[in-house]
Amino acid sequence: MGLLEARGVEVTIDGAEILRGADLDLAAGELVAIVGPNGAGKSTLVRAVSGLRRPSAGAVHWSGRELRRMRGRELARARAFVPQRMPVPAGVSVREAVTIGRSALLRPLGRMTRADRAGVDGALARAGVTGFAERALATLSGGELQRVQIAIGLAQEAPVLIADEPTSQLDLGAAVDVAGLLRELADDGLAVLLVVHDLALAAAVADRVVVVHAGRTEAAGHPAEVLTPERLGRIWHADARLTAEGGRTALHVAWVASR
Amino acid sequence: MIAALVVALLVATGASLALGAVKVPIGEVLDTILGRGGSGPNHQIVAALRLPRTVEALAVGAALGVAGAVLQGALANPLASPDVIGVTGGAGFGAILILIAFPASVALVPVAALCFGLLAAALVFGFAWSGRNRGSTGKIVLAGIAMLSLFTAATTGLLASFPERAPSALFFIAGGLTNAGWEGLETTWPYFAAGGLLAAFLIRPLDRLALGDDVAASLGSRPQLIRLGAGVSAALLAAAAAAIAGLLGFLGLVVPHVVRMAGGTSSQAFVVPASALGGAALLAGADTLARTVRAPLELPVGPFMVLLGVPVFLWLLRKAV
Amino acid sequence: MSRRLAALPVALAAAALLLALLVPTGAGAEQRQRRIVALTPFAANTLAKLGVTPIAVGQTLGGRERLSRKVSRVPILKLSHPMGPNLEQLTALRPTLVISSKTWAKGNAAMEKLGIRVEAHDPRSIAGALADTYKIGEAVGRKHAARELLKRMRTRIAGAESGIRRHPKVMLILGVGHAPFTFLPNSWGGSLIRAAGGELVTGGAGSASGFERISDEVVVAADPDVIIAVPHADPEDIPALTRYLKSDPAWSSTKAARKGRLYVSVDNSLLQAGTDIARTITGIREAYLHN
Numbered sequence: 001m002g003l004l005e006a007r008g009v010e011v012t013i014d015g016a017e018i019l020r021g022a023d024l025d026l027a028a029g030e031l032v033a034i035v036g037p038n039g040a041g042k043s044t045l046v047r048a049v050s051g052l053r054r055p056s057a058g059a060v061h062w063s064g065r066e067l068r069r070m071r072g073r074e075l076a077r078a079r080a081f082v083p084q085r086m087p088v089p090a091g092v093s094v095r096e097a098v099t100i101g102r103s104a105l106l107r108p109l110g111r112m113t114r115a116d117r118a119g120v121d122g123a124l125a126r127a128g129v130t131g132f133a134e135r136a137l138a139t140l141s142g143g144e145l146q147r148v149q150i151a152i153g154l155a156q157e158a159p160v161l162i163a164d165e166p167t168s169q170l171d172l173g174a175a176v177d178v179a180g181l182l183r184e185l186a187d188d189g190l191a192v193l194l195v196v197h198d199l200a201l202a203a204a205v206a207d208r209v210v211v212v213h214a215g216r217t218e219a220a221g222h223p224a225e226v227l228t229p230e231r232l233g234r235i236w237h238a239d240a241r242l243t244a245e246g247g248r249t250a251l252h253v254a255w256v257a258s259r
Numbered sequence: 260m261i262a263a264l265v266v267a268l269l270v271a272t273g274a275s276l277a278l279g280a281v282k283v284p285i286g287e288v289l290d291t292i293l294g295r296g297g298s299g300p301n302h303q304i305v306a307a308l309r310l311p312r313t314v315e316a317l318a319v320g321a322a323l324g325v326a327g328a329v330l331q332g333a334l335a336n337p338l339a340s341p342d343v344i345g346v347t348g349g350a351g352f353g354a355i356l357i358l359i360a361f362p363a364s365v366a367l368v369p370v371a372a373l374c375f376g377l378l379a380a381a382l383v384f385g386f387a388w389s390g391r392n393r394g395s396t397g398k399i400v401l402a403g404i405a406m407l408s409l410f411t412a413a414t415t416g417l418l419a420s421f422p423e424r425a426p427s428a429l430f431f432i433a434g435g436l437t438n439a440g441w442e443g444l445e446t447t448w449p450y451f452a453a454g455g456l457l458a459a460f461l462i463r464p465l466d467r468l469a470l471g472d473d474v475a476a477s478l479g480s481r482p483q484l485i486r487l488g489a490g491v492s493a494a495l496l497a498a499a500a501a502a503i504a505g506l507l508g509f510l511g512l513v514v515p516h517v518v519r520m521a522g523g524t525s526s527q528a529f530v531v532p533a534s535a536l537g538g539a540a541l542l543a544g545a546d547t548l549a550r551t552v553r554a555p556l557e558l559p560v561g562p563f564m565v566l567l568g569v570p571v572f573l574w575l576l577r578k579a580v
Numbered sequence: 581m582s583r584r585l586a587a588l589p590v591a592l593a594a595a596a597l598l599l600a601l602l603v604p605t606g607a608g609a610e611q612r613q614r615r616i617v618a619l620t621p622f623a624a625n626t627l628a629k630l631g632v633t634p635i636a637v638g639q640t641l642g643g644r645e646r647l648s649r650k651v652s653r654v655p656i657l658k659l660s661h662p663m664g665p666n667l668e669q670l671t672a673l674r675p676t677l678v679i680s681s682k683t684w685a686k687g688n689a690a691m692e693k694l695g696i697r698v699e700a701h702d703p704r705s706i707a708g709a710l711a712d713t714y715k716i717g718e719a720v721g722r723k724h725a726a727r728e729l730l731k732r733m734r735t736r737i738a739g740a741e742s743g744i745r746r747h748p749k750v751m752l753i754l755g756v757g758h759a760p761f762t763f764l765p766n767s768w769g770g771s772l773i774r775a776a777g778g779e780l781v782t783g784g785a786g787s788a789s790g791f792e793r794i795s796d797e798v799v800v801a802a803d804p805d806v807i808i809a810v811p812h813a814d815p816e817d818i819p820a821l822t823r824y825l826k827s828d829p830a831w832s833s834t835k836a837a838r839k840g841r842l843y844v845s846v847d848n849s850l851l852q853a854g855t856d857i858a859r860t861i862t863g864i865r866e867a868y869l870h871n
Contacts, residue, residue: 071479075479076479086471093524303695362685365689366689430661431662439663
């Protein structure tokens, strides 16, 4: 029994069918990348399995428990959802934000114990943000903020971390940073679900890749097996080829049609 | 910072009990408070007039401060205040309806203010939760503005139809406390309590909401429910406050900002209690000034709130920005 | 025998002396127990006529109340909405009875909570004023004096109402800013006009408050013989309002305006219940109704 099992998930938004039957599995310690063209339903899929949006059909189970029945603290303990970009409130420091993440585990009027404070320190350390823990969120760069968002998620001490396009708005250096962090966390035993645009990045960090196309999960498997030139052409309508060598992955794209 | 607010609160409370139109020696004031008083007019003045009024000032000030804090947190809007959710407009209409059209039933004023205040808030949330984008901040604010305009127009219409009774209504509109004994609190304390309790339970959820709807959902909260809860809490507190003290603006909007700037943090675990303390101190202090500066005349409390609050606000603003 | 006869007048004299000492003391003790505050001019003046001096009288801000000279030395309590007098000051006076008005309903309720006895009297008719005069007399233990006073008042009022030769159509209008309100028969001014022999014209309005907002068109349609306008404003604004009312273009087509029978009454006598009813009626007949 995997940490996450989703079958036949359908989501309709404002009358439009966004997801028409998607499947997803996740086991401990694996990093699964969800890829697909714009509008395919990648974000909708992860938001649906996370409980952020109610599916109109389908079954989602977290460690065997039905998502529909999960609320509050139980939900927070099952998975941590890291959005692409969270609003940056004024007057909140990194440590305060991560503490808020930790408070999800407390009873409504319960106090923070020493264990909780240690949990916050742990989350800060694992995400590599202890160095600027006292700074205000508003003063952070894109990459630093993304790390803090991951730290907030880690503070929930859930076995699954779901990140929705964490690198899409970051520059190369910051993206490499965050990608490395996520791979490290997976290596340490965290199950990571990652929505990405960048196919080369997906191929580099993911254990498995799931392709979402037109509201359905098309294929799932090892990056090299799934991201074939044929599939890249059919689904992304691009003449491209994925290569991996010497620890680097690259996407070779015929950007301009040959004359 | 909390310590400074508690000190301010104690000073304001003490001044409110000790000062008034009639000079009561401080010894007698203390005696009365400690239950040792006799039965002379001084004892009556402190026990039956100043004590309930002081407690009212503290309750109303705290309630409005908390209402502003939870609304600003829930709507992520620094200009949010109890007026925004339509409560003050509705409460004003309800009170003036009684004052002007049924002046013999003056005891019903707090009840009418409560009912119409809550009705207005219910309408605002009803509209904001219908249709698309249920419970979004934009919808709540717009619905609140519409409701405020509606009730303000209705109130103006009432006033225009009975201009000879306008003076008693004007006092309510300007906002202020009166020496009406414990009656007001007897009617409204359940609403203060319910609103305050709800606000206490909302402190952590509001902090989560500050990190965005998605992070809040990740942490197991339901953003729309938090906003609704904040709206209900603010409505209860603001309607009860209006029932006692009329349409007092300024406090709910400014006090949360002042404590945020002074405390250097937006953490609701600090802002909500601090707004309660700050609001209570401000109103008790301002009311004391309003009824002593030109005694025996009791001036409206609004200008004194502004007099005490705005310099602090501006000074902190300079430091912060 | 002669000694017993002489003893009698001495005994009588002693008894008389004793009585003379006791009775005023008794009355004084009674008055010492009654600490009365009169918040309306009607109450203050009635008390004065009954020979009772209140310990304080009320006066509205910018007050134009007509208070009897007998209470001119009495301390004043300023009255403001919505409570009336400052309750701390009132409590410090330790009153046993406050004669108030329904205007200060909220304050009256608060006073009763403080254990002060409150009676509200807002007479809106001559009969009501006479009844209230007796009630006030009763409340302060001067029933006999009240009865005597009522007898004198009734006689004087009857005199003022006698020999009415004409009953002109009168419209009595309260000018609140530029909005006209007509006095109704159930208002103080309305009942005085009718006592003075005027036929009160209201244009068909009716309301429990004694006043009704009307349109200028109603005034013109009613076409009264006499229009009496009473300005209602702050003292500084009265002269300007008076000038406006005297030359109000909206009423210029009425009989009253054309024949120069448009008057402005600036004192409070038509607005606020007073105790010199007979004199007011006579004044109305002479100055306004000419009957």
